[in-house]
Amino acid sequence: MDRETINYIIRYFRKLMTDDEALALNHHMYTFKSSENVYMRNLMIKRGWISSDPEVTKLLENGYEVFEQNVVTRIMTETPEKVFFNNCPKCHRLARTPYAKQCRYCGYSWHHSP
Numbered sequence: 001m002d003r004e005t006i007n008y009i010i011r012y013f014r015k016l017m018t019d020d021e022a023l024a025l026n027h028h029m030y031t032f033k034s035s036e037n038v039y040m041r042n043l044m045i046k047r048g049w050i051s052s053d054p055e056v057t058k059l060l061e062n063g064y065e066v067f068e069q070n071v072v073t074r075i076m077t078e079t080p081e082k083v084f085f086n087n088c089p090k091c092h093r094l095a096r097t098p099y100a101k102q103c104r105y106c107g108y109s110w111h112h113s114p
Contacts, residue, residue, distance in 0.1 A: 001072060004094055005085075009072045012098050013083050016075045024059040024067060027051045089113070 010025075017025065030049045034041035044050045051057065060067050075083065086095040088103035089110055096104050101111040 001069070001076075006068050006072050008085075008094060009075060009083060010068055013075065016079055016082055017071060020053075020055050020059060021071050023051050023053065023056045025071075027056055028060055028064050028067070 014022070014025075027050055030044045031041075034044050034050070041050070045052070059070075084098050086098045086100055087093065088095060088106060088108055090108035091103060091106040093103065093105045095102075101113075102109045
């Protein structure tokens with residue numbers, strides 16, 4: 001699956017992630033954001049935003065991109081009917097969001113379509 005599709009699913013269909021997957025995503029994000037600030041890192045650990053749970057950290061052991069790929073593969077295997085791909089009616093490329101009505105690639109607008 002291409003990077004654009006993976007990012008689209010992770011961004012707009014995050015509610016389909018398991019609790020551990022959501023914790024792993026937050027763990028990665030907050031670890032990255034606090035990488036240069038020890039005070040912020042300790043604060044985020046104290047608040048539980050950075051997890052030390054082995055189940056959560058195991059999801060990220062092969063890297064963040066592999067984690068994302070695994071999450072998207074699981075979502076598309078278990079609940080494909082809940083993922084809506086908003087493709088441009090003209091060029092058929094993936095729109096920026098599930099609710100977009102104008103293509104960022106070809107500029108086609110489908111605002112007035114039913």
